Amino acid sequence: MINVKQLLERFAEFSSWFDPYYRAIAVAIALFLAIFVTYTAWDFSRTTAHHEADSRFGFRAAQIGEAVRGRMGDYEQVLRGGAGLFAASEFVERQEWRAYVEHLRIDEVYPGIQGLGFVRRVPAAAKSQHERTVGADVGGRYQIQPAGDRAEYFPVVYIEPFSGRNLRAFGFDLYSEETRRIAMDRARDSGEPVISGKITLVQETDRDVQVGTLMFVPVYRNDLDSSTVARRRTAHTGFIYGSFRMNDLMEGLFGKLPGVRVELFDGKIAEGSALLFDNAPLGTRSAPLFSVTTVLPMRGGAWTLRLTSLQGFEDTIDHQTPQAVALLAGLISALVLAIIWSLATMRARAVRLARTMTRELRDSRERLALAVEGSNQALFDWDVVTGKVALSEQWGRIIGGGHGSVNTTITDLQAMVHPDELAQVRQQSAELIRGQILFYQVEHRVRTVAGGWRWISSRAKVVDRDPMGRAVRVAGTNLDITERKEIERLKNEFIATVSHELRTPLTAIIGALGLLKELTTGKLPADADAFMNMAQQNSDRLATLINDILDIEKIESGLAEFRADAVAVAALVERAAALNAPYADKFGVRFEPQRPLPDAVVTADEGRLLQVLTNLMSNAAKFSPAGSAISLSATLRDGRVRVAVADRGPGIPEAFRGRIFQKFAQADGSDTRRKGGTGLGLSISRAIIEKMGGTMNFESVAGQGATFYFELPIKR
Secondary structure (H helix, E strand, C coil): CCCHHHHHHHHHHHHHHHHHHHHHHHHHHHHHHHHHHHHHHHHHHHHHHHHHHHHHHHHHHHHHHHHHHHHHHHHHHHHHHHHHHHHCCCCCCHHHHHHHHHHHCHHHHCCCEEEEEEEECEEHHHHHHHHHHHHHHHCCCCCCECCCCCCEECEEEEEECCCHHHHHHCCEEHHHCHHHHHHHHHHHHHCCCEECCCECCCCCCCCCCCCEEEEEEEEECCCCCCCCHHHHHHHEEEEEEEEEEHHHHHHHHHCCCCCEEEEEEECCCCCHHHEEEECCCCCCCCCCCCEEEEEEEECCEEEEEEEEECHHHHCCCCCHHHHHHHHHHHHHHHHHHHHHHHHHHCCCHHHHHHHHHHHHHHHHHHHHHHHHHCCCEEEEEEECCCCEEEECHHHHHHHCCCCCCEEEEHHHHHHCECHHHHHHHHHHHHHHHHCCCCCEEEEEEEECCCCCEEEEEEEEEEEEECCCCCEEEEEEEEEECHHHHHHHHHHHHHHHHHHHHHHHHHHHHHHHHHHHHHHHCCCCCHHHHHHHHHHHHHHHHHHHHHHHHHHHHHHHHCCCCCCCEEEEHHHHHHHHHHHHHHHHHHCCCEEEECCCCCCCEEEECHHHHHHHHHHHHHHHHHCCCCCCEEEEEEEEECCEEEEEEECCCCCCCHHHHHHCCCCCCCCCHHHHHHHCCCCCHHHHHHHHHHHCCCEEEEEECCCCCEEEEEEEEECC
16 A cells, blocks of 8 residues: 555655746646546536536427427318218218317317318309309308409308408408419319418408418318329319417417517528517527427428527526536635646645644545435435444434534434335345345335425445455435425326316216117218227227326225235236136237145235236237237245236337336337227236335346236235
């Protein structure tokens, strides 16, 4: 080991050779390094804060882009519904169209639609008769505008709401204007919805003039074939269309969006002449800190979305942390500089400095501990042999016990754990000591000095083992996450409230759709029948999602009731295989219990256990290749029974394994839509098992399948 004292003495002797110069050189170098380290630490912290703000801005931009596409998708479905109404009827009366639009409640459910109407194709020869017929229908004078002779006309004959600005569009020939005509031709020939380019709506007056756009869905005669472009032109009778005032549309979608400037352009280039919407035309600087430009594919074209940051968003960047880092680094650098100055100017202090090196080292370690404490994490050091635990000062703040470090025992610490999480804490601690897991990580509650409860995230690892491989020392941190848990609770309550509010109307909708389908079986055209089936399937999927959300909310909030039955594991596995056999048949797979099953009994809620097994088995069936067997097994180990479901599917992707039990977690959105599911099943299953004192996990090898299992204590 290097003798620090001798080293400093030799340095002092050597320095005497160039005494006139070495002090200035040493101090200059130390000063440069101090400034460099301080600036580097400050710049790193500032860059980190800027990157975090950039990530938040990018996430907000992605949300806004998806919101725009999603809202236009909703409007498309509204227009398709209107086309379905015409496809299901020989003739739709004006009163029927009004009833349909009023039932949609577009002002409440679809804000941003200026008008929803029907455009009829009128040949030149039928113009006069058409004007007389429509005039008689509305009880007044009706004339196609603008005047003039054309080969055919496409006037607006139905528009709702039939009041205010929309009256200006009644009778207007949309085909008379080039931008509208281009969109109408593309919709007619393709048979798909098309959004027009930038226009000024006929509804605009002298006040509050806004840019607008239109969406067209073609309508064809029911008795004619429309499978080719030529046949579609022949069968074409008109359009269902929606008109949009862009400011009203975007403000209804986003509100005021403080701190962000949103610009929307028609086309793939963000140029002034194509501007559709700008929420802050005078509120941006020449050089904003953040900017994102995204091209949004739209029906028949594209929109370009450009977002730039305003002062309100840029004010949220964390400037305090870089300042604190700069201050701390400056203080440490000043201390180092003082030490260098002392060494360079007073050789006589070298010996004395050597005697105090140990104390200086200890002080440095304490400063490091203070820096860690500043992150609100309490350090702990557990002597596994003696059972003693040393905790840093932050632990006292977490439990409300005042300042100062804490020395206690592992037994006393576990006595502070909430009874609901104590079994999990003890199990993971034992697995860490035995080397079954590399890291201990548990979120649980601890009792405070005042008698309340606070949530902590506890993480640890074995840092020292004896020659026999037995754990000797464990080190880790405890982080107070009470506020985060409260936010999660409020979020879950919000989701549950929304789900409850959705369940009642959704039940009525599902019932109405079922009755309507039963009454119209074999009576509707193919398009209308497909539309009906799609509505019923989507309603059923939404009902499943709501039920799953309510189920997991009850479990996490402690409102779910769990029975304490004596459950025979072998009988449970056999029953699950029998009950789910028809489901496996749908996918061409089979469930095979691996006999003999152990004669083990656990204390649990039998219905909930069956729910968990059913979920694991249905997942295995959906992702297994046809003709394969899914293994159901039960094994005994260390006083616990492990029940496992193993498939031969593609396995769990490596990047997805860390969040597989999170809510709404899905490895592949497209694959999940094909297979079905809400992304809540595994989260619900794990919550159920943990409420019954067990654990759930999985094992998987890419391309060789996955095994999901849960473990429960055997009843003694």
